[in-house]
Amino acid sequence: CAAMSHFTRFVEDIFALLISVIFIVGAFRSLVEAFNDLSKAAAFKTVLLCLGTYAFTRFLQSLKRSRATTRGIRDILSNFSVAISILTFSGLAAIWKDEVKIDFLTVANEFRPTWDDPETMSARPWFISPFGMNKDFPVWAIFLMAVPALGLTVLGYLDQNLTTIIVNRPA
Numbered sequence: 001c002a003a004m005s006h007f008t009r010f011v012e013d014i015f016a017l018l019i020s021v022i023f024i025v026g027a028f029r030s031l032v033e034a035f036n037d038l039s040k041a042a043a044f045k046t047v048l049l050c051l052g053t054y055a056f057t058r059f060l061q062s063l064k065r066s067r068a069t070t071r072g073i074r075d076i077l078s079n080f081s082v083a084i085s086i087l088t089f090s091g092l093a094a095i096w097k098d099e100v101k102i103d104f105l106t107v108a109n110e111f112r113p114t115w116d117d118p119e120t121m122s123a124r125p126w127f128i129s130p131f132g133m134n135k136d137f138p139v140w141a142i143f144l145m146a147v148p149a150l151g152l153t154v155l156g157y158l159d160q161n162l163t164t165i166i167v168n169r170p171a
Contacts, residue, residue, distance in 0.1 A: 012169070015162045034103070041100045049089050049102075057085040 027050065034046040060081030063074045077084065093102065108114070113123045119134065131137050 012162060012166055015158075016166050019163075038102065039100075042102045045093075045096070045100045046102050049093055052092075053085050053089040056088060057081045060084060 031043075031047060031050060034043040038046070058081075060077045063069075064078035066074065068074065093104075097104070113126060115124045116122065117124055117134075130142060
């Protein structure tokens with residue numbers, strides 16, 4: 001995109017740093033919550049799974065510079081190290097789920113909107129009228145929402161394009 005040519009490598013690096021910090025802080029927050037909300041054994045298991053995933057990822061990435069196996073296999077293991085590590089340790093957590101209870105992602109049994117209307121006690125419809133569900137939505141509020149919508153549109157545009165530039169950068 002032509003507008004993205006005005007962003008420098010510095011902006012890309014700051015954006016990459018921001019994304020990294022958000023995910024790292026989120027991971028540490030989950031670990032702290034495990035010690036606050038779960039038993040000591042479950043918190044320890046959570047830390048082991050977290051550190052094991054990280055260590056296994058780093059190990060698979062280090063294979064790229066080793067002489068183990070063929071170059072093609074080393075490249076595949078290195079390039080897909082994060083996905084392989086997450087799948088491996090998610091599988092280990094599922095295998096050991098009965099010994100020590102840890103938090104797993106809860107998934108709904110059916111595919112439907114998650115918000116229940118308190119008046120009808122049924123799921124909201126898939127398509128929501130911009131003019132309101134139970135009562136009319138004020139017209140002035142629709143135009144007022146254009147201000148944050150514009151900001152979110154710019155943010156989404158920058159996020160998508162900067163991420164694409166960072167991922168496709170040769171180094």
